[in-house]
Amino acid sequence: MNRIKQKLQEDKKILSIYFTAGYPKLNDTVKIIQDLEKNGVDLIEIGLPFSDPLADGPTIQASSTAALKNGMNTALLFEQLKDIRKTVSIPLILMGYFNPVLQFGVEEFCQKCEEIGIDGLILPDLPLDVYQDQYEAIFKKHGLINVFLITPQTSRERILAIDAASEGFIYMVSSASTTGAKNGFGPEQTAYFERIASMNLNNPQIVGFGISNANTFQLATEKTKGAIIGSAFIKHLTQNGTSGIAEFVTQIR
Amino acid sequence: MSYHADEKGYYGEFGGAYIPEMLYPNCEELRQNYLQIMGEPTFKEEFHHLLKDYVGRPTPLYFAERLSKKYNTKIYLKREDLCHTGAHKVNNTIGQILMAKKLGKNRIIAETGAGQHGVATATVCALMGIECVVYMGEIDIARQAPNVARMKMLGAEVRPATSGSKTLKDATNEAIRDWINNPVDTHYIIGSVVGPHPYPDMVARFQSVISEEIKSQLLEKEGRENPDYVVACVGGGSNAAGAFYHFLDTPEVGIIAVEAAGKGIHSGESAATSALGKVGIIHGSKTLLMQTPDGQITEPYSISAGLDYPGVGPMHAHLYTSGRGEFISITDDDAMKAGLELCKLEGIIPAIESSHALAIFENRKFKEDDIVVVNLSGRGDKDLQNYIDYFKL
Numbered sequence: 001m002n003r004i005k006q007k008l009q010e011d012k013k014i015l016s017i018y019f020t021a022g023y024p025k026l027n028d029t030v031k032i033i034q035d036l037e038k039n040g041v042d043l044i045e046i047g048l049p050f051s052d053p054l055a056d057g058p059t060i061q062a063s064s065t066a067a068l069k070n071g072m073n074t075a076l077l078f079e080q081l082k083d084i085r086k087t088v089s090i091p092l093i094l095m096g097y098f099n100p101v102l103q104f105g106v107e108e109f110c111q112k113c114e115e116i117g118i119d120g121l122i123l124p125d126l127p128l129d130v131y132q133d134q135y136e137a138i139f140k141k142h143g144l145i146n147v148f149l150i151t152p153q154t155s156r157e158r159i160l161a162i163d164a165a166s167e168g169f170i171y172m173v174s175s176a177s178t179t180g181a182k183n184g185f186g187p188e189q190t191a192y193f194e195r196i197a198s199m200n201l202n203n204p205q206i207v208g209f210g211i212s213n214a215n216t217f218q219l220a221t222e223k224t225k226g227a228i229i230g231s232a233f234i235k236h237l238t239q240n241g242t243s244g245i246a247e248f249v250t251q252i253r
Numbered sequence: 254m255s256y257h258a259d260e261k262g263y264y265g266e267f268g269g270a271y272i273p274e275m276l277y278p279n280c281e282e283l284r285q286n287y288l289q290i291m292g293e294p295t296f297k298e299e300f301h302h303l304l305k306d307y308v309g310r311p312t313p314l315y316f317a318e319r320l321s322k323k324y325n326t327k328i329y330l331k332r333e334d335l336c337h338t339g340a341h342k343v344n345n346t347i348g349q350i351l352m353a354k355k356l357g358k359n360r361i362i363a364e365t366g367a368g369q370h371g372v373a374t375a376t377v378c379a380l381m382g383i384e385c386v387v388y389m390g391e392i393d394i395a396r397q398a399p400n401v402a403r404m405k406m407l408g409a410e411v412r413p414a415t416s417g418s419k420t421l422k423d424a425t426n427e428a429i430r431d432w433i434n435n436p437v438d439t440h441y442i443i444g445s446v447v448g449p450h451p452y453p454d455m456v457a458r459f460q461s462v463i464s465e466e467i468k469s470q471l472l473e474k475e476g477r478e479n480p481d482y483v484v485a486c487v488g489g490g491s492n493a494a495g496a497f498y499h500f501l502d503t504p505e506v507g508i509i510a511v512e513a514a515g516k517g518i519h520s521g522e523s524a525a526t527s528a529l530g531k532v533g534i535i536h537g538s539k540t541l542l543m544q545t546p547d548g549q550i551t552e553p554y555s556i557s558a559g560l561d562y563p564g565v566g567p568m569h570a571h572l573y574t575s576g577r578g579e580f581i582s583i584t585d586d587d588a589m590k591a592g593l594e595l596c597k598l599e600g601i602i603p604a605i606e607s608s609h610a611l612a613i614f615e616n617r618k619f620k621e622d623d624i625v626v627v628n629l630s631g632r633g634d635k636d637l638q639n640y641i642d643y644f645k646l
């Protein structure tokens with residue numbers, strides 16, 4: 001069974017961590033993954049850097065720019081990850097923008113992911129209808145779960161369509177924002193979390209955007225299956241490099 | 254084959270809406286409403302009223318006698334340079350500000366490169382008393398000071414885009430990010446036939462007034478609606494889309510799109526997207542764009558700030574790959590020469606963007622009785638410093 005699905009069956013809240021591959025240093029990728037697993041993280045999103053990350057705020061933008069400057073690219077990331085399954089068993093998701101995947105070749109990209117042992121993809125600018133028309137069969141052939149996003153503005157009808165198209169989990173964007181923009185949750189978020197919870201969707205939801213510490217993690221996961229930390233972890237890497245990942249993770253829960 | 258957008262915003266394989274879910278409600282609201290709103294009699298009336306009394310339309314279709322003599326063909330210039338604010342850009346911003354009002358939006362954002370679209374947006378926001386934020390790359394702010402000042406005088410806030418390469422594509426990213434963060438009250442006035450559906454189609458429709466006028470004006474002057482060729486420069490492609498629009502499905506009319514070759518197509522400093530681009534996704538649209546083999550979007554170059562966009566609108570990508578359009582690229586030097594020639598022969602100082610279109614006559618032969626309409630997309634006032642530096646005036 002796909003490692004993401006397996007993990008989601010566990011009776012616990014999921015802590016997922018995002019980082020940008022090739023940041024802070026080009027060859028930090030494997031060490032970061034190993035340290036995150038060792039310290040009890042449940043799921044990892046490996047960011048494929050892109051020149052024009054339009055859904056990202058300044059923190060992740062800067063990490064992407066730096067990673068590209070360091071020399072990161074798709075082929076190199078696959079090279080870095082080729083033996084990753086010899087040392088870790090945590091579910092791994094690649095997250096990035098669609099253009100680099102398109103240039104690599106969608107089929108070749110998915111093939112590589114399967115060889116390495118990647119479990120899923122998050123491609124925010126690959127729209128639902130295009131995925132279903134052109135790529136779903138390829139993703140499935142290679143055992144990849146495609147994760148879709150919903151936001152507080154997503155209509156009920158569209159949430160149901162996304163739920164039907166999903167397997168694994170739904171990435172629930174906590175507020176109308178780019179990554180890293182808001183700190184903390186207000187009544188608006190609580191109402192949104194409750195509204196989605198009451199829909200009893202087939203897929204569990206994992207919340208992302210605006211989660212940075214134990215408090216926001218706890219609030220985000222009251223009504224959901226888990227939460228994703230991105231910008232806060234990137235900031236930690238900026239300040240500390242790859243040392244102190246244990247401290248970062250243990251202060252979350 | 255159709256050269257117009259289909260229901261999902263595709264021109265052949267190009268177009269669509271490759272956007273993150275955060276933008277879906279914004280684009281969907283626009284998509285569901287734009288055709289209906291544009292079809293409403295009150296909307297049409299107000300749009301045409303403003304184009305006439307505020308912008309100064311119809312713009313003349315001028316027979317350029319001395320230029321025609323020199324190149325031994327019949328050259329007409331569509332005088333978009335005479336539009337209020339100095340370029341065709343305002344046709345689109347007038348349309349979109351009315352659209353924003355109909356949608357109940359009270360805040361406008363825009364991106365700008367050289368500042369022409371920023372000025373055209375700030376202008377219509379002043380006209381309507383609506384808040385306006387214009388994103389502009391930090392590097393462009395430094396090199397386009399007069400247009401920054403214009404926008405400020407018109408009451409707009411100019412926000413520097415400091416990410417990535419700090420130019421037009423990054424200003425566009427920042428505008429999109431702003432829209433993600435303000436999904437309810439804000440309308441994004443995009444400046445060309447680029448971006449996710451329905452923008453390319455909507456902007457093309459607003460600009461199509463150019464070819465609508467060409468048809469009736471040519472009928473009056475030549476007794477026929479269709480020229481043999483229509484020529485326009487292509488940055489994102491809005492003036493070209495407007496000039497081509499009503500001729501797209503008339504194969505007798507040759508369509509010539511002129512891109513900026515910069516210092517030469519293979520110099521590494523160019524903006525000739527059709528020659529150098531590959532199929533990919535930029536700003537929510539599947540189109541031709543300049544990128545690395547790894548799919549990172551690269552920075553184009555042209556002496557003309559309005560032409561250095563790393564992509565082209567999906568309509569143009571389709572015109573190029575289908576063979577319907579003839580694509581030619583013109584170097585900085587050839588464009589500057591053609592610009593100066595128009596000054597000397599016709600007493601018109603063109604925008605450097607438009608000078609690229611004018612350079613067609615040194616680079617391609619036309620028959621003596623061909624009627625060639627060149628879309629003179631803007632005037633050269635904004636480029637004075639560039640002309641001064643280039644010609645050591």
Ligand SMILES: Cc1ncc(COP(=O)(O)O)c(C=O)c1O
Binds near residue numbers: 341488559604632
């Ligand atoms: C005078 C003029 N022509 C052409 C352009 C290029 O834009 P488009 O290709 O959308 O017409 C610009 C852009 O700033 C412009 O100012």
